[in-house]
Amino acid sequence: MVSIVLVHGTGVREPSYNRLVAQVTANLRELVPQLRILPCLWGNLHGAKLNARGASLPPEALPETSAAEPVPESAEVSDWAALEADPFVELRLLAEFPLSRHYSPVPQTAIARARAEVGAMDGTLFAEQLSKHGLAPADMDRAKDIALEGLGCCFPKEAPVDRDELRRALARLMAVSIIGQADARWDVIGAAVDGKTLDALVEAILDSWGAPRGELGIGTKVTKRLTLPLTRGFEYGASQFLRGRRLQHTEHGAPMIGDILRYQVRGEGVREAVAEAVDGADGPVVVLAHSLGGVACVDLLASCNLKDKVTALVTVGSQAPFFYELDALWSLPYGKGLPQTFPTWWNVYDPRDPLAYVGKGVFGGDRVTDVEFDTRRPLLRAHSAYWDHKPFYSWLAEKVLR
Secondary structure, three states, rough: OOEEEEEEOOOOOOOOHHHHHHHHHHHHHOOOOOOEEEEEEOHHOOOOOOOOOOOOOOOOOOOOOOOOOOOOOOOHHHHHHHHOOOOOOOHHHHOOOOOOOOOOOOOOOOOHHHHHHOOOOOOOHHHHHHHHHHOOHHHHHHHHHHHHHHHHHHHOOOOOOOOOHHHHHHHHHHHHHHHHHHHHHHHHHHHHHOOHHHHHHHHHHHHHHHOOOOOOOOOOOOOOOOOHHHHHHHHHHHHHHHHHOHHHHHHHHHHHHHHHHHHHHHHHHHHHHHHHHHOOOOOOEEEEOOOOOHHHHHHHHHOOOOOOOEEEEEEOOHHHHHHOOOOOOOOOOOOOOOOOOOOOOEEEOOOOOOOHHHHHHHHHHOOOOEEEEEOOOOOHHHHHHHHHOHHHHHHHHHHOOO
């Protein structure tokens, strides 16, 4: 029976790692019933932290700086990112441009009816769907409050808004609000939710109201004309978010960058933790490693002969090829190939994941196989969305664990 040693990436500590193990286990249980998943939590002991509580920071916040122009992205993904930065942006746009060509007066306005529909929602109806994706059912109640708050601040007076456009905007607002609540619990890795799950959540909210689904992405008749204001709003919101609270955000974000820096100079503890987890398994082992965890596993397997125990390495959203190209990989100087004892290596990546790299071009296609998945999530969201992506688990079960 094959065992999986699950090696996490940067920034992960307890209890986030426990939730990750539970999510991976739940997704693989039906596909590979006899599979054993062995933990390898290295972050608590070998991860970075602010040992002097931020004494290295200047006493005042840095002045606001201008952001670079964003890289063009598909409209759906870019607009979701903008909505996550400012959940009320679409409601404000609807309030500014309220009349739809399909609008017709009704006895009760769309605003009042929307308030009633949101207020009457039963959050328990979504419990199973939310729990399946690592989200807390209690977040639905908070999302309802945020939606009602948005209606109150964006529509202080009744406005002739098209009812179905308003419902879709509210469903999207509630969906990103639920994910935002999960972010606070999942530390810096964020909620592991892919685009299909996001669509399904919006669909479920609309179905609970008996509303037509229409366009599930943000691209309504209003917002399609206002891509530039949405993008500028995202940049402004990010700048405002960071200004004046640098210590708080440094403490929150230090594990993400700090783990990488600390590994480069004191990485032996992480590698030893992985080796101990592999050694403690009975029978063959597949090592499944995310982000920096993939770098550590490549280093371990390139420097130690574990071919009798490890049958395959699966790196997910990993920087090992990038480190190697920079000649910054601990185990191998650039130009020196992987040893013959290195196991079969599958390198999983999402093209939108800015922390994922491909290995064929630097290690050779005969030593590593790059496997692409599209989770339909933007930027750093894509870096953790693999763990909620059903096609990834199906591939893992059929190709690697068979």
